[in-house]
Amino acid sequence: MTDMAHTEIAPTGQPNLARIEPAAGLPTVLVVMGVSGSGKSTVGTQLALALHCDFEDGDWFHPARNIDKMRAGIPLTDEDRAPWLIAIADFIDRVRCTGARTVVACSALKRRYRAVILGNRPDVQLIYLQGDMELIARRIAARHEHFMPTSLLQSQFDALEVPGSDEHPIVTSIESRPREIVARILTALQEKSHQPDAVSSR
Numbered sequence: 001m002t003d004m005a006h007t008e009i010a011p012t013g014q015p016n017l018a019r020i021e022p023a024a025g026l027p028t029v030l031v032v033m034g035v036s037g038s039g040k041s042t043v044g045t046q047l048a049l050a051l052h053c054d055f056e057d058g059d060w061f062h063p064a065r066n067i068d069k070m071r072a073g074i075p076l077t078d079e080d081r082a083p084w085l086i087a088i089a090d091f092i093d094r095v096r097c098t099g100a101r102t103v104v105a106c107s108a109l110k111r112r113y114r115a116v117i118l119g120n121r122p123d124v125q126l127i128y129l130q131g132d133m134e135l136i137a138r139r140i141a142a143r144h145e146h147f148m149p150t151s152l153l154q155s156q157f158d159a160l161e162v163p164g165s166d167e168h169p170i171v172t173s174i175e176s177r178p179r180e181i182v183a184r185i186l187t188a189l190q191e192k193s194h195q196p197d198a199v200s201s202r
Contacts, residue, residue: 025193026051027125028101029092031117033108033163034129035156037140039174039181040105043129046182048103058106061087075155085116092117092124109159114167125192127185128163131174 030051032044041057048055059067062084066076088106095102108114108126118124137153163169170188172181 026101026189028096028099028123029121030101030103030125030127030189031092031108031114032103032105032127032129033114034131034174035107035109035136035160036153037136038129038131039139039178040107040129042178043174043181043185044103044105046178047127047185050182050186051101051103053101053103055103056091056105058084058088058104058108061091070152073152075152081113085113089117089119092121096121096123107156109156109161111161111164111167114163118167125189126163126167126169128169128171129174129181130162130171133157135175 030044030047032040032047034040041059044057045055062070066080066084069076069080088104092102092104104117106117108117114126118126133153140153163171170185170192172184172188174181176184
């Protein structure tokens with residue numbers, strides 16, 4: 001039986017994404033988290049397309065001064081992040097009021113950050129894109145026109161607090177292609193949708 005407190009997806013046995021139909025009873029909001037370069041925007045966009053719903057990138061909620069600091073290679077402080085997290089939480093609550101499904105990409109590295117955006121929201125599902133520093137550093141180096149320089153990656157891993165079982169994350173490796181990652185996430189979501197006790201436990 002799947003451990004509903006912490007669903008970790010193996011990199012093998014990937015299903016065909018085209019054959020997966022979104023199940024009823026899925027969470028209202030899916031928060032795709034991970035360090036910069038883990039593929040949050042790419043996976044989140046493809047996940048939203050597969051679920052026929054909207055996608056929002058957490059980067060869009062940063063005030064201009066935060067983006068300026070990151071471009072300058074200056075790590076953000078908790079004080080910098082506070083209005084950003086509140087803006088994302090407010091957006092999530094607006095979505096929940098409409099009943100529409102949305103995918104949100106957000107680094108959400110620390111547990112207290114996730115408490116702001118997940119909080120007492122049982123219809124919000126956390127998805128953690130897991131990868132090692134070497135792989136992610138190579139990906140960041142190959143990216144263009146992104147304000148997160150490779151020099152800040154160490155600070156991201158220093159800040160990262162891996163989600164605990166009580167946060168009920170879906171955890172998947174980023175070593176596969178985005179399409180395969182999305183397919184595994186959809187399979188895990190379908191399994192969760194058939195086990196309502198996991199939702200009520202949150």
